[in-house]
Amino acid sequence: MKLVVFGAAGRMGRMLVTTIAETEGAVLHGATDRAGAEALGKDAGLLAGVGESGVIITDDVAKALDGADAVIDFSAPAATVALAGLAAERGVAHIIGTTGLSEADLAALADAAKRNVVVRSGNMSLGVNLLAALVRQAASALGEDFDIEVLEMHHRHKVDAPSGTALLLGEAAAEGRGITLGQRSVRVRDGHTGPRTSGDIGFATLRGGSVVGDHSVIYAGPQERITLSHHAEDRGIFARGAVRAALWTRGQAAGLYSMADVLGVG
Ligand SMILES: NC(=O)C1=CN([C@@H]2O[C@H](COP(=O)(O)OP(=O)(O)OC[C@H]3O[C@@H](n4cnc5c(N)ncnc54)[C@H](OP(=O)(O)O)[C@@H]3O)[C@@H](O)[C@H]2O)C=CC1
C-alpha cells in the first residue's frame, strides 16, 4: 500500500514515517506539512531518523496524494477537514488521528465518508480500544450510584482538552449507561459548583512534562471505587495502529469506520 503521511514533521508524523519503514506491505509514497514549515524540502526518512527515504516533504498535498492508496493524518482540525475533501475527490482512504474536532468538523468528515473510506479514532492503540470495550461493559453493569469520572494526563505541548481518548472513553461509558454523552458530560469544574448530579460523566485534565498519554475511568460508588486505566509508553502504539488501519482499508466500501472496526474489538 502506498501511504502518504500528512503532518510528517510532527511528533506523530515522524513516528509514522518510522513505522511505515518497519512495516511489510507499507511504502512511504508522500509526506506533507504546513505551508511555510521548516521541514519542507527535507527527506522524510532522514527527518524521522530512519535513513534516506527519497520522499521529500512538500506542502503540495494534491501532488502527494497522486497515485496513493491512503493518507495518514495526525495534524490539526482545520487541516484534517480540508484534507478530507481532497482525499475523497481522489479516492485516497483517509486515516484520521487528529483530535480536538468540533461538531461541525465531524459533520464534514462524515460527509466525506459518504464517498471515501475514512477511519477516525481519538486513539489508535490496541490497548485503549480494548479498554473502551471494558469501560462500556462496566458502565452497563454498574448503576447510577457509581459516579463515572474520566481523568487524563498528557505532555505540555498538547493543545486540545479533554483528549480525544478521554472523549472516546466517555462515549463508551455513556453507551454502556444508555445515555448521550453530550447531554450528561461535565468537562470543567470551577468555583461553587454545587454537589455532583447523579448520572453525569465528569472529565478532568492534567498537562505537563513529556507524558505520552495516561487515561483512567473511575467508577466511584458507595464505599468502593473501581479504576480502569491505560498508560501509553511510546507513540509507536498509535502509529502502528494507524498503519494497520491504512492496510485494512484495502477493498473496504466507502464509510466512516473506527479502530474498533479495524481491530475487531468492542
Ligand atoms: N488518535 C491517536 O491515536 C493520536 C492522536 N494524536 C493527535 O494527533 C494530532 C497531532 O499530534 P502531534 O503529532 O503530537 O502534534 P504536532 O504538533 O507535533 O504535529 C502536527 C503536525 O501537523 C502539522 N500541521 C498543522 N497544521 C497543518 C496544516 N494546515 N497542513 C499540514 N500540516 C499541518 C504541524 O505543522 P506545524 O508544527 O508547522 O504547525 C505538525 O507538523 C493531535 O491532534 C493529537 O491529539 C496524537 C497521538 C495519538
Ligand SMILES: O=C(O)C1=N[C@H](C(=O)O)C[C@H](O)C1
Ligand atoms: O496529543 C497527544 O499526544 C495524544 N492525543 C490523543 C488524544 O487526544 O487522546 C491520543 C494520545 O493520548 C496522545
